[in-house]
Amino acid sequence: MAKENPQGNKFNVIGKASPRVDAIDKVTGRARYGADHSRTGQLYGAVLNSPYPHAIIKSINTERARALDGIRAVLTHADIPGAKSFGGIVPHQMVLCSGKVRYVGDAVAIVAAETPELADKAIELIEVEYSPCPVVSDPEQALSPSSPLVHEDGNLCAHHKVRKGDIETGFKNSDFVIEHEYTTQKVEHAYIEPEAVLAEPGENGGVTITGSVQNLYSIRRAVASVLNLPLNRVRVIQATLGGSFGGKDEAMSAICCRAALLALTTGRPVKMVNTREQSMRESYKRHPYKMRYKVGVSNDGILQAMEIKIIADAGAYAATSQFVTWRSVVQATGPYVVPHVKTDIYAAYTNNCYTGAMRGFGSPQICFAVESLMDELAAQLGLDPFEMRLRNTLKDGSITATGQKLTHRVTLDEALRNVTSAGGFKAKWLANREQDSASPIKKGIGISCSYRGVSLGAEGADAAGVGISLQTDGSAVVTCGLVDMGQGAATTISLVVAEELGLSSDKIVFLNADTTVMPDSGPTVASRTSFMAGNAARVGSTILKDRIAPVAADMLKCKASALVFCHDFISAGSSRITLAQLAAECFRRGISLSAHGWYKSPKTTWREEDGTGDAYFTFVYGANLAEVEVDIHTGRVIVTKFISCHDVGKVLNINGAKGQVYGGVAMGMGYALLEAYAEEDGQPKLGNFDEYLLPTICDMPQTEVIFLEGDDPLGPYGAKALGEPANEIAAPAIANAVANATGRRVRELPLTLERVLLGKNLIPGRERGSAMAKGAES
Amino acid sequence: MKVRFKLNGKFVMLDLPGVERLIDLLRERLDLVGTKEGCGKGECGACTVLLDGKPVCSCLMLASQIAGHEIVTIEGVAADNRYAHILNAFEETGAVQCGYCSPGMIVSAAALLARNRHPSDNEIKRALAGNLCRCTGYSKIIEAVSRAAERVAQERK
Numbered sequence: 001m002a003k004e005n006p007q008g009n010k011f012n013v014i015g016k017a018s019p020r021v022d023a024i025d026k027v028t029g030r031a032r033y034g035a036d037h038s039r040t041g042q043l044y045g046a047v048l049n050s051p052y053p054h055a056i057i058k059s060i061n062t063e064r065a066r067a068l069d070g071i072r073a074v075l076t077h078a079d080i081p082g083a084k085s086f087g088g089i090v091p092h093q094m095v096l097c098s099g100k101v102r103y104v105g106d107a108v109a110i111v112a113a114e115t116p117e118l119a120d121k122a123i124e125l126i127e128v129e130y131s132p133c134p135v136v137s138d139p140e141q142a143l144s145p146s147s148p149l150v151h152e153d154g155n156l157c158a159h160h161k162v163r164k165g166d167i168e169t170g171f172k173n174s175d176f177v178i179e180h181e182y183t184t185q186k187v188e189h190a191y192i193e194p195e196a197v198l199a200e201p202g203e204n205g206g207v208t209i210t211g212s213v214q215n216l217y218s219i220r221r222a223v224a225s226v227l228n229l230p231l232n233r234v235r236v237i238q239a240t241l242g243g244s245f246g247g248k249d250e251a252m253s254a255i256c257c258r259a260a261l262l263a264l265t266t267g268r269p270v271k272m273v274n275t276r277e278q279s280m281r282e283s284y285k286r287h288p289y290k291m292r293y294k295v296g297v298s299n300d301g302i303l304q305a306m307e308i309k310i311i312a313d314a315g316a317y318a319a320t321s322q323f324v325t326w327r328s329v330v331q332a333t334g335p336y337v338v339p340h341v342k343t344d345i346y347a348a349y350t351n352n353c354y355t356g357a358m359r360g361f362g363s364p365q366i367c368f369a370v371e372s373l374m375d376e377l378a379a380q381l382g383l384d385p386f387e388m389r390l391r392n393t394l395k396d397g398s399i400t401a402t403g404q405k406l407t408h409r410v411t412l413d414e415a416l417r418n419v420t421s422a423g424g425f426k427a428k429w430l431a432n433r434e435q436d437s438a439s440p441i442k443k444g445i446g447i448s449c450s451y452r453g454v455s456l457g458a459e460g461a462d463a464a465g466v467g468i469s470l471q472t473d474g475s476a477v478v479t480c481g482l483v484d485m486g487q488g489a490a491t492t493i494s495l496v497v498a499e500e501l502g503l504s505s506d507k508i509v510f511l512n513a514d515t516t517v518m519p520d521s522g523p524t525v526a527s528r529t530s531f532m533a534g535n536a537a538r539v540g541s542t543i544l545k546d547r548i549a550p551v552a553a554d555m556l557k558c559k560a561s562a563l564v565f566c567h568d569f570i571s572a573g574s575s576r577i578t579l580a581q582l583a584a585e586c587f588r589r590g591i592s593l594s595a596h597g598w599y600k601s602p603k604t605t606w607r608e609e610d611g612t613g614d615a616y617f618t619f620v621y622g623a624n625l626a627e628v629e630v631d632i633h634t635g636r637v638i639v640t641k642f643i644s645c646h647d648v649g650k651v652l653n654i655n656g657a658k659g660q661v662y663g664g665v666a667m668g669m670g671y672a673l674l675e676a677y678a679e680e681d682g683q684p685k686l687g688n689f690d691e692y693l694l695p696t697i698c699d700m701p702q703t704e705v706i707f708l709e710g711d712d713p714l715g716p717y718g719a720k721a722l723g724e725p726a727n728e729i730a731a732p733a734i735a736n737a738v739a740n741a742t743g744r745r746v747r748e749l750p751l752t753l754e755r756v757l758l759g760k761n762l763i764p765g766r767e768r769g770s771a772m773a774k775g776a777e778s
Numbered sequence: 779m780k781v782r783f784k785l786n787g788k789f790v791m792l793d794l795p796g797v798e799r800l801i802d803l804l805r806e807r808l809d810l811v812g813t814k815e816g817c818g819k820g821e822c823g824a825c826t827v828l829l830d831g832k833p834v835c836s837c838l839m840l841a842s843q844i845a846g847h848e849i850v851t852i853e854g855v856a857a858d859n860r861y862a863h864i865l866n867a868f869e870e871t872g873a874v875q876c877g878y879c880s881p882g883m884i885v886s887a888a889a890l891l892a893r894n895r896h897p898s899d900n901e902i903k904r905a906l907a908g909n910l911c912r913c914t915g916y917s918k919i920i921e922a923v924s925r926a927a928e929r930v931a932q933e934r935k
Contacts, residue, residue: 017872028856192814192822659918697920703917
């Protein structure tokens, strides 16, 4: 594979500030997102959700809805030809409920009508008789033997453990032990584009689905099994995605199954677009965690033991809970050497909105707990938080909690040093503790750090493909089985192909993913796309180049090894041809200009019995620093400055990389200060952005980004991962800064005004905001 | 009800039902799908269009309210050379990620730069405070708008 260009070891396009390949479509408004696709003669789909979080369905009467003019289908579970439910790990998520409903986002019936208004009207005419069941809303209580059952086989959704050393010995070796409980809240992905899909009956008796899909292949499996169709008759095409952050997987499987069912029943295209309220009600969220940490440390500040028990709320369905909690169990001790570890994590079914993948995937929760804890330990020992961490961080050759020896370069200390020296941490941290008591505004500074396994790890099959098709005019079409959901995959993959083939990136058109074009490349999750697809793009480019290089050598009358591919030319000494000339000549000679690159990840291992193994093939490291101002009269926290340092292995596109960090910090700031998806007895307490508060442009601090390039031997050009690390440690840095400012520790997220001011959250009234307005109407 | 208004520089005469939202008229009937819907209640700003040069949420307006007025959507902004600097700056700086908020952001920025040629960072923030973005953390958006303003200023010199 190409390592250098004629200028030496510098890259042509990799690492530069490249504009996104899809930016022009997006700034002009011509990019087509899920809801922007329409067909002549299309029908509009609508869903009847359950009003109860837990109830037996006694009867469903659709007669009045069917009798309405302009209604083309009213369907219930009885109309599903194949499997009634789906799910990648536990296939129990109901497309349309039959026996009982398990959360208020469950669907009972669907309608297809000539207009959206008629569809809504029909929904109102469907009569369902329910017999309400006791609601399970607390995950801890859900696990007690006396709890009502959400699923027949018990409320335990997942349990993972890690055992290292002997926990009792660890506590014996400790000079003191502290024990605290930390809790994190349920949050919504809040992609600005709500879920949207268009399902069309296909000529081959199948169905074509175009929509806001993050994981095409899992959605295709769900639709195929629900409709009883072979995989080749279900075509899923990704529309340009308006954000996902892990959120458009099972939520999209559900809506795609329903739309496809309506399309095949009516023989017409069916469009379904969620309102924000529907999206909030139905779509899964990030797991709230309750985490109990008991930690032993010796007088010199060295960690001796960690005993961790975590309870996660899985909500009504499993979705990816087993995998989310697995990542938590692997990383639960934070990026520290701990000789004796005992970790147990449980996920429990409840009648709350189900939870699943969201940027971080089980890490933002444990990062908040561990990083708060390290500051609390430092305070006990009279050390500053930086020093406390340095004494315990993972270093080259360290053994992780799961017994994995780190054989790559471990850059955690470097990341910590970078943020603390750029932010003047120690001096400010000390000064903030001696602030003038007259002023209500207190300054605070805080740090956090993490390590994170790259890609899926021992979760399962981990491979991806990229297709490259060179055209006879020297342009190229590139596509991939992984998607661009806004993170910039299209650009990154295009840049790799451009680098390898010596193409200008503006000669590449990147196509959105399509299940009929590329083989199953797994899900676009786990910050795996740059690594997996980047490597696949290199493989594919090399296959193609090896095929066309002999023709170029022939045309230039030189050895293939003397050829240089750069800036759309192929040169050998002083003579050169254009890539277009070469491509045209290859075509004339009958040589294929299309190649398919496939990359499979290196091996990982895992023993579920004791939680040991090489869980991930490599890790990334990062550190964050936050400065805040806290108004101690109101509890208001303003983040004034942020520094984020990440070892990404190698920056592939500096624009894209910085964007990931800025966005990750913003999302982490929302998690720290603003966001909470509130439910009471399984009923959502909010439904839109009037109450679910996201950071706005006015809330953002000045943010400094520092990249470390640790040059991983496995990654494309040494690149590793960034999307999730950029997000996972922002909240604890802010929480630690707030504690530095106020001298008081808040162990619950988000740090609302009340929590900061009073140390507890106030319980809001039953109906407020949009719910109250709705109540007033009726 | 027959209504006459100006849309992206051209006069249009349309028969409107009384209760159609402006966003639905634009997206569903006129195929101007560059205007996005994110929340349907004026919280996210993805549906921002210009009404007589001022940014408004098209999800909060009835189509019939635009009688006699001028509407410019992202398609109109993109086709108008006066705004080319804004589009270019969004592209170059990396202010676009998923892009769903971009049309609304750009329309709001266009309104700002039309009335304020040298906006400070704070003025940019105030002008875009009604446009939510979940991807970018806003940094590059501020950079894009101030870069566009600089270019416009340079050209006028």
